[in-house]
Each structure stands twice: as structure tokens, then as C-alpha cells.
Amino acid sequence: MSFAPTRLRRRHFLARAAITATITATATATAAVSGIAAIARAATPTPTPTPTGAKLKSMVPTLSKAAVGYIDIPHGGEVCGACIWFKPPSPGSTTSHCHLVAGPISAGGWCQAWMQRSAAA
Numbered sequence: 170m171s172f173a174p175t176r177l178r179r180r181h182f183l184a185r186a187a188i189t190a191t192i193t194a195t196a197t198a199t200a201a202v203s204g205i206a207a208i209a210r211a212a213t214p215t216p217t218p219t220p221t222g223a224k225l226k227s228m229v230p231t232l233s234k235a236a237v238g239y240i241d242i243p244h245g246g247e248v249c250g251a252c253i254w255f256k257p258p259s260p261g262s263t264t265s266h267c268h269l270v271a272g273p274i275s276a277g278g279w280c281q282a283w284m285q286r287s288a289a290a
């Protein structure tokens with residue numbers, strides 16, 4: 170009586186199960202990230218025309234940093250400081266904010282809702 174074939178089959182089965190679980194977990198995580206990005210894009214109002222002045226000032230930031238993939242570093246050449254939604258620090262403050270994203274942000278940060286601010290804005 171030999172145990173080798175059974176052990177090999179069991180090892181083979183366990184290895185395949187581990188690989189399948191890894192692939193499933195990766196696919197699920199990828200779908201979740203992709204889903205979050207889609208939700209953020211859908212939740213991001215399209216500025217048509219771009220809100221300015223009082224309308225822009227009256228906007229209440231409602232999106233979480235996680236929902237829009239906010240990071241505290243630039244993304245390529247895109248930074249919060251050059252975004253139409255960026256709120257520079259108030260006089261006497263050093264904290265920047267955003268018209269869309271709740272909480273303090275960095276002028277050198279970035280998120281998926283980034284839109285180039287025009288030179289006139």
C-alpha cells in the first residue's frame with residue numbers, strides 16, 4: 170500500500186484551492202476598487218458650467234476621501250492646488266479644503282475628482 174499518490178493528489182488539490190482562492194480574492198478586490206472608482210465618478214457632479222463665485226462657495230463638501238481615492242501626493246502633474254474644487258486656506262489659517270471632499274486636504278494632494286482650474290478661476 171502506498172500513500173504517495175494520495176498525498177500528491179491532496180497536495181495538488183490544496184495547491185489548486187489556494188491558487189483559486191487567491192485569484193478569486195484578487196478579482197473581488199479589483200472589482201471592489203473599480204466599483205468604488207465608478208461610484209466616485211458618478212457621485213462627482215459635472216460642472217456644467219463650472220460653478221463659480223457664490224454658487225461655488227455655497228457648495229458643501231460631502232464626499233469622503235476614501236470615496237474619491239484622495240492621496241496626499243500629486244498624481245502626475247495634477248495637484249489639488251490646480252483643481253477647480255480647491256479651497257485655499259482662509260486668512261490666518263494654513264489648512265486647505267475642497268468644495269467636494271470633506272475634511273482638510275493638501276494643496277499638493279490629488280483625488281479622482283480632479284479637474285483643471287482655468288487660468289481665470
Ligand code: SF4
Pocket residue numbers: 237239248249250252253254255256266267268269270274278279280281282283284
Ligand atoms: S483633487 Fe480632489 S481633493 Fe483635491 S481639490 Fe480637487 S476635488 Fe478636491
